[in-house]
Amino acid sequence: MSEGISQADRPQPPAEAVAEPRDLFSKFDPVIQTRETLLAGGVEDPFNLVMEKVLSPTRAICNGRDTILLGTYNYMGMTFDPDVIQAGKDALDNFGSGTTGSRVLNGTYQGHKECEAALREFYAMDHAMVFSTGYQANLGIISTIAGKGDYIVLDIDSHASIWDGCALGNAEVVPFKHNDIEAMDKRLGRIPEGAGKLVVLEGVYSMLGDVAPLKEMVAVAKKHGAMVLVDEAHSMGFIGEHGRGVAEEQGVIDDVDFIIGTFSKSVGTVGGFCVSNHPKFEIMRLVCRPYVFTASLPPSVVATAATSIRKLMHGGEKRAHLWENSQRLHGGLRELGFTLGTEEPQSAIVAVIMPDLERGAAMWEALLKEGLYVNLARPPATPAGMTLLRCSLCAEHSAAEVETILGMFERAGKAVGIV
Amino acid sequence: MDRAEVDSRIRVLIEPFNKKGVEVGSDTTFAGDLEFDSLTVMDFVAAIEDDFDIIISMNQQAEIENYGQLVDAVQQLTQG
Numbered sequence: 167m168s169e170g171i172s173q174a175d176r177p178q179p180p181a182e183a184v185a186e187p188r189d190l191f192s193k194f195d196p197v198i199q200t201r202e203t204l205l206a207g208g209v210e211d212p213f214n215l216v217m218e219k220v221l222s223p224t225r226a227i228c229n230g231r232d233t234i235l236l237g238t239y240n241y242m243g244m245t246f247d248p249d250v251i252q253a254g255k256d257a258l259d260n261f262g263s264g265t266t267g268s269r270v271l272n273g274t275y276q277g278h279k280e281c282e283a284a285l286r287e288f289y290a291m292d293h294a295m296v297f298s299t300g301y302q303a304n305l306g307i308i309s310t311i312a313g314k315g316d317y318i319v320l321d322i323d324s325h326a327s328i329w330d331g332c333a334l335g336n337a338e339v340v341p342f343k344h345n346d347i348e349a350m351d352k353r354l355g356r357i358p359e360g361a362g363k364l365v366v367l368e369g370v371y372s373m374l375g376d377v378a379p380l381k382e383m384v385a386v387a388k389k390h391g392a393m394v395l396v397d398e399a400h401s402m403g404f405i406g407e408h409g410r411g412v413a414e415e416q417g418v419i420d421d422v423d424f425i426i427g428t429f430s431k432s433v434g435t436v437g438g439f440c441v442s443n444h445p446k447f448e449i450m451r452l453v454c455r456p457y458v459f460t461a462s463l464p465p466s467v468v469a470t471a472a473t474s475i476r477k478l479m480h481g482g483e484k485r486a487h488l489w490e491n492s493q494r495l496h497g498g499l500r501e502l503g504f505t506l507g508t509e510e511p512q513s514a515i516v517a518v519i520m521p522d523l524e525r526g527a528a529m530w531e532a533l534l535k536e537g538l539y540v541n542l543a544r545p546p547a548t549p550a551g552m553t554l555l556r557c558s559l560c561a562e563h564s565a566a567e568v569e570t571i572l573g574m575f576e577r578a579g580k581a582v583g584i585v
Numbered sequence: 586m587d588r589a590e591v592d593s594r595i596r597v598l599i600e601p602f603n604k605k606g607v608e609v610g611s612d613t614t615f616a617g618d619l620e621f622d623s624l625t626v627m628d629f630v631a632a633i634e635d636d637f638d639i640i641i642s643m644n645q646q647a648e649i650e651n652y653g654q655l656v657d658a659v660q661q662l663t664q665g
Contacts, residue, residue, distance in 0.1 A: 178623065317642070322627055338642040343631065356640045550624065 173197075174546035175326035176341075177333060209527045210534060212542040222246055223434075223562045228539055236557045236571060237541035239372075241514050242403045242484055243562030244434030244474040253473040254466040261465035269296075270451060273462030281472040285439055288475050289410055289425060293447040296439050296468065298460045300399055300428030301327040303438030306456035307395065307424060308366065309335035316362035319353050319387075321345065321378070323371050323549055325397065334456075337364070344371070344549065347382045354390035363392035369412030370400035373548055373556070374507030375515030377405075381416040388421055395424040403432030403478040404485055404514055429471045432478060437463050437471055484561040488514055491559045491568050498572040503585040507554065517543075518555040518575075525582055526553035532578035538571060591637075591660045595652075598636055602629045611653030637663055 205211060210229065219227040223243035224235050244250055257277055267273035278296060285294035297303040308331030312318045316337040320328060323344040332339045340357075342349040350365070357363055365387040367378050380396065387394045398411030406414030409432075413419040423444060429437035440450075451457060463471075496511035499518060507517030520526030523544050530542040533555070541556040548554055563571075579585040599609060602625055607618055615621045621629065630641055633655075639662040641649075649655050 174623070176623065317640075332643075338640075338644055340640055340642050341627065343627070349631065352635065353640060356634070356638065546623070 175324065176322070176329050178546065204523070204527055207524065207527065209531050212527065212530055215534075215539070220245075224560050224567065226539075228534070231534070231537055233534070233537050233539050234563075234567060234571060234574075235539050236559070236563075237539050238560070239400070239431040239558050240434060240560050241400075241488060241558065242432040242434065242478060242481060243560045244432065244477065247434070247474065247477065249477065250434065250470045250473045254470040257465040257469035263466070264464045265462045267461055268458055269462045270458050275462075275465050275468070277465045277468040277472065278462060281437075281468040281475070282439075284472040284475040285441055288408070288479055289441045290408075291425075291441040292443045292445075294439060294441045295447070295450055295454075295457065296437060296463065296471075297457055298437060298463055300426070300430060300438035301330075302456045302460065303426050303428070303440050304328050304397060305331045305334060306454040307426060307440050307450070308332060308364070309456070310450065310454040311393070311424075312337035312362065312364045316364065317357045318364050318366060319350060319357075319392065320366040321350075321368065321371075323373065324366060324368065325372070325399070328366055328368075328397065337362075345376070345378055347379060347386060350383060351386045351390075354387065354392060357390070363387075363390060365392045365394045367394065367396050368400075369396055369398040369405065370513040370515065372400050372515060373543060373554065374517045375400075375511075375513045375556075376508050377401075377412050377512040379416075380413050380422075381418050384413070384418040384421045393423040394421065395426060396422050397426045399426070399428045399431055400513060400515065402427045403481060404488055409478055409481060409485065429467075429474075433471050433474045435467050435470045435474065437467060481561075488559060488561040490565070491561070491563050492516065494565070494568050495557065495559060495571065498568070499575060502572065502576050502579065504575065504579065514559045516557045516559070518557065520553040520555060521584065523553045525584060526555065529578055529582045529584060530555060532581050533574060536574040536578055538574045538578075586660065586663050588656060588660050591663065592656050594636060595633065595656060595659065598632045599629065599652075602632075609652050611651065611656075613652045614650050615652075615655075616650070633659060639663060 215228055217226045217228050223240045223245050226233055226235055261275055265273040281296055282294040304327035312335050314336040317340055318332050318337045319340045321344055322341045340353050342353050367383055370377055384394055396413050401411035403409040405412050410419060413422045424440055424442045426440050429435045492511045492514045496516050505519040520529060533540060543554040543556050545551040634641055637659055649658055
């Protein structure tokens with residue numbers, strides 16, 4: 167599941183209009199009403215925050231306040247790395263501001279090739295394909311490889327880009343209960359003989375920050391002769407010996423057919439990618455419509471991405487510090503009495519479960535006034551109708567900053583009456 | 586399996602999800618009459634899939650709005 171906007175990742179049936187006269191926008195009336203009710207409570211609009219100035223990967227001026235950022239997915243803090251910034255400036259000077267073209271026409275520059283080479287090296291895989299966003303990577307790969315008569319078996323808590331990839335293609339879509347190995351096994355076993363099978367999983371699920379049992383799930387998928395795609399958006403650079411993700415950490419990366427990732431988290435810019443060892447993978451460049459019919463990334467973006475990816479190969483110390491931060495925040499919040507999404511810290515995401523939307527929104531605002539930004543995630547974007555304050559840590563948060571954050575949570579939690 | 590048998594098995598399966606005790610007929614809709622949200626739909630579909638050992642893909646679910654259509658679809662799938 168995703169960055170928890172006010173809509174579900176899985177496409178929902180259209181709601182009934184509440185007001186007359188009707189027009190094409192009437193179907194949005196229930197969303198408009200929910201939003202107005204929330205704002206009428208006097209809460210600052212959680213989905214309209216403006217960062218007037220960004221001071222570092224962990225600090226910004228938000229709505230006029232000096233704010234610690236704890237909801238950016240900027241896990242490795244690469245956005246202000248001097249080498250990364252210099253690479254972007256050089257590319258702007260030498261290659262211009264944009265490519266104005268598709269990768270298969272005039273939009274493949276030297277920088278795009280270098281970025282794909284960096285990815286191949288990072289993952290030790292044969293092929294890498296860069297998309298203009300992570301969303302498009304899932305959209306393109308899933309909709310293209312699973313066609314009519316094929317089956318996609320996927321976790322019910324999958325990110326919107328995965329659901330939309332299913333919707334864009336023509337395969338049969340079969341969801342199973344979150345992280346439920348047996349439910350997945352049973353569904354794979356019922357697929358008609360001879361049909362193509364694709365299993366879609368995520369390494370870290372972004373709502374609760376929990377990790378998938380990939381070791382068991384990949385084995386089950388292979389037992390049924392299915393191909394496996396794993397979205398490692400929230401684990402790249404941080405989890406696994408080389409930062410290749412949960413599949414590496416659990417020792418099954420060689421059995422994963424496709425890894426999808428993004429540049430907008432640990433890499434610190436924007437873009438998406440797929441890496442694979444499939445011998446025919448390169449044909450995707452010609453048949454994948456979201457790849458063909460989009461302008462390629464600007465030269466400065468691929469230059470910053472390539473530089474950042476290469477630095478992440480040697481990010482062992484930063485990874486260790488990010489892990490310390492995640493454990494301290496998780497443990498500290500538990501000691502304060504907050505309810506968290508996972509019993510133990512499993513990733514750099516710590517999800518704080520709120521009793522309801524009203525107190526969740528009040529807590530979010532109280533934290534913002536303390537000078538802390540976290541993500542407010544609410545139904546229907548969240549599993550089981552939960553309201554969450556999602557915190558994502560950064561390797562650039564100092565140990566002292568994490569203590570400051572815990573103090574802010576304590577004061578805000580007491581003021582709102584949650585702890 | 587004949588339609589009556591499919592119908593009676595689904596009636597047993599739907600009971601724990603029919604929290605308001607709505608009387609279920611052919612025209613009873615899942616979203617409207619039974620007020621199933623997406624999580625309830627997932628659990629209910631899983632219960633039917635496991636009981637009949639079939640797959641009801643999301644593509645097929647999109648075509649099923651009421652109880653009668655569900656019984657028809659399941660009967661067809663069990664013959665397949």
